[in-house]
Amino acid sequence: MSNDFQDDQMDQEDYQMDDYDQDSSFIYSLQILKRSSSTNQEILELKDVLNYIDQLITNIGELLNLDADNTYEILMFYNWNKDRIESEYHEKILEQLQKQGVVNNHSAICQIDKIMTCPLCLEDAKLVKLGCGHQFCMSCIQQTIAQRFTKEQFLIIPCLQYGCKYRLPISLVKKLSKPDDFQKIVCRKFIETNKTLAYCQGVNCKKILKPKDSSLTTVTCPCGTQFCFRCKNELHIPVPCDMAKTWVSEITKNEANIKWIVLNTKICPFCKRPVERSDGCNYLMCKPPGGCGQAFCYVCSNPWEPDHKDHFKCSKYVPPANNLEKEKEILARYNFYYERFLNSNSAVEQTQNRLKQLKEKHYQEIQEIYEVTSLQAGFLEEALNELVKSRQILKWTYCLGFFISQTNPNSSKLFDNYQKEFEHSCEQLGILCMHLFNELEKMQNQYTRQQTTLEQRQGDFQEKREKIQKLQNKCQLLRENLLKDSQNGEIMN
Numbered sequence: 001m002s003n004d005f006q007d008d009q010m011d012q013e014d015y016q017m018d019d020y021d022q023d024s025s026f027i028y029s030l031q032i033l034k035r036s037s038s039t040n041q042e043i044l045e046l047k048d049v050l051n052y053i054d055q056l057i058t059n060i061g062e063l064l065n066l067d068a069d070n071t072y073e074i075l076m077f078y079n080w081n082k083d084r085i086e087s088e089y090h091e092k093i094l095e096q097l098q099k100q101g102v103v104n105n106h107s108a109i110c111q112i113d114k115i116m117t118c119p120l121c122l123e124d125a126k127l128v129k130l131g132c133g134h135q136f137c138m139s140c141i142q143q144t145i146a147q148r149f150t151k152e153q154f155l156i157i158p159c160l161q162y163g164c165k166y167r168l169p170i171s172l173v174k175k176l177s178k179p180d181d182f183q184k185i186v187c188r189k190f191i192e193t194n195k196t197l198a199y200c201q202g203v204n205c206k207k208i209l210k211p212k213d214s215s216l217t218t219v220t221c222p223c224g225t226q227f228c229f230r231c232k233n234e235l236h237i238p239v240p241c242d243m244a245k246t247w248v249s250e251i252t253k254n255e256a257n258i259k260w261i262v263l264n265t266k267i268c269p270f271c272k273r274p275v276e277r278s279d280g281c282n283y284l285m286c287k288p289p290g291g292c293g294q295a296f297c298y299v300c301s302n303p304w305e306p307d308h309k310d311h312f313k314c315s316k317y318v319p320p321a322n323n324l325e326k327e328k329e330i331l332a333r334y335n336f337y338y339e340r341f342l343n344s345n346s347a348v349e350q351t352q353n354r355l356k357q358l359k360e361k362h363y364q365e366i367q368e369i370y371e372v373t374s375l376q377a378g379f380l381e382e383a384l385n386e387l388v389k390s391r392q393i394l395k396w397t398y399c400l401g402f403f404i405s406q407t408n409p410n411s412s413k414l415f416d417n418y419q420k421e422f423e424h425s426c427e428q429l430g431i432l433c434m435h436l437f438n439e440l441e442k443m444q445n446q447y448t449r450q451q452t453t454l455e456q457r458q459g460d461f462q463e464k465r466e467k468i469q470k471l472q473n474k475c476q477l478l479r480e481n482l483l484k485d486s487q488n489g490e491i492m493n
Contacts, residue, residue, distance in 0.1 A: 040212055040213060040216055041209050041212060041220075043207055043222060044209070045208070046183065046184070046208070049187050049190060049197070050183055053187075056075065056082060057072060057075065059082075060074070064089060066103070068170075068171065069104075069169035069170050073102050073103060073104070073167060073170070074089075074097065074102065074103065076156070077097065080190055080193055099165075100165065101166055102167070104132070104167055104169070106131045106169045106171075107131070108130075108133070109130055109131055109172070111126055111127070111128050111138075112126060112129055112135065113126065114126070118137035119136065120136055120160060121137060125138070125139070128141060130159060131166055131169075132159050132161070132164055134159055134160065134161040138176075141160065141168070144160055145157055145168070149177065149181065149185065155185065157173055187208075191208065196210055196211075197209070198219070200221040201227040201232075201233065202221055202223045205223045207221055207222065217229050231244070231245065236396045237393060238393065238397065238400060238486030238487075239399050239400050246403075247399040247402070250334075266284060266301060268286040268292065269296055269302070269303070270292045271294075273290065273292070275287075275291065284297070284298050333402070337398045337405075344395035347391050347430070352388055354384060354437070355384040355388065362440065365440055366461075369449065370461045371454060371458070372458070379469055380433070380436070383433060383468050384433060386429075386472045386475055387430060390426050390429075390475040390476070390478070391430075393479050393482060393483070394423055394426055397422070400415070400486075401416065401419060421478065429474075432467055436464050439460070439464075
């Protein structure tokens, strides 16, 4: 594995993006928007996207000679891709879309003047006649729209009559919905199908990001959140998107299974086969076929003969032993990487919380206690930012390690050594930062502060600063080398 120093920025170290040919006119349209932007990306507002959607509906409607409602349906059918519509749409396609209920006759919609009984709620009211001819009260239609909104299927509302392919016009859906809710879901559905836009993945952040470079896959929101633009999920480098997806799927699938296995089975001490505890007692028989036929104790895993004959009783405490993981060899490898993945995730969150505390109150305390400038205290924010980045990378190295250990044991050993050094550096940096914050907390006590001179406090502060910056540089070097080697394919080979 290479140890060269990588000079490029993090957001230029990612995997190449494919299939990035979403509607070229959309890219041009957003380029002219005067919104805040960074070097590599633009930050858009909700109204920017909604304006483009309205413009797209107008242009496509004129091209196909259709009303706004049917244009909306066709755009959703084609995932809002203007280029595909222009190249594929023709009269035969229109006939097929009409049969499928995508294109409808909405001109017949009207409200019937006389009072009639609604076929759904059986209440007497003035009914609304839809384009398909079916009639329902306005209350039932509105409730159906609300239910669809809850299920996030809001934009496609079929006729309330079972089996009818007619779809309610988007203008009616909009009329019977809250304006803000309608706009948000329209925008979200559009962005979900658009390869050039993504919502920030940060908590309570509603910003919309558009990279200027199609090869850029790691984006950073002004709120500080980084995420993968390719799969629009949490940042998972150095793991490719497909591997991250498999890992998350494995976690989701196995969490319940692992919990059940831990609570209801025990590994046979004789043949290492999992044995289910079916009767609630401590006596377990590793039954054939498949099992060895030996009996053992569920509590201590020792043979049932000769120490456990006395009426199924066992009060023997068995302390954790070195071979405990070997005894659970079926789950050991997965549990090993999964546990460390979760621990690293927790460490990332805790460091982010500490960074927030630093900005909100600790900066002022540092300047008062050590009598330093805000610029001199700024190294701590840089160190914590590096720690967040490194621990996020470290977190996903456990996913990578899990798959490498399956496919390439030789690469796995080399990777484990590198990972161990990286993890050790992250821990050292985290511990030094923790010591500084602990010292800061002590110095908040006026009596404790009087036990030292300002010169002593400043000397201690400077010493910690130098150690933290040294470890920060080491973490950065290891992180960048890891990203470079993963990009070059040296890790997986």
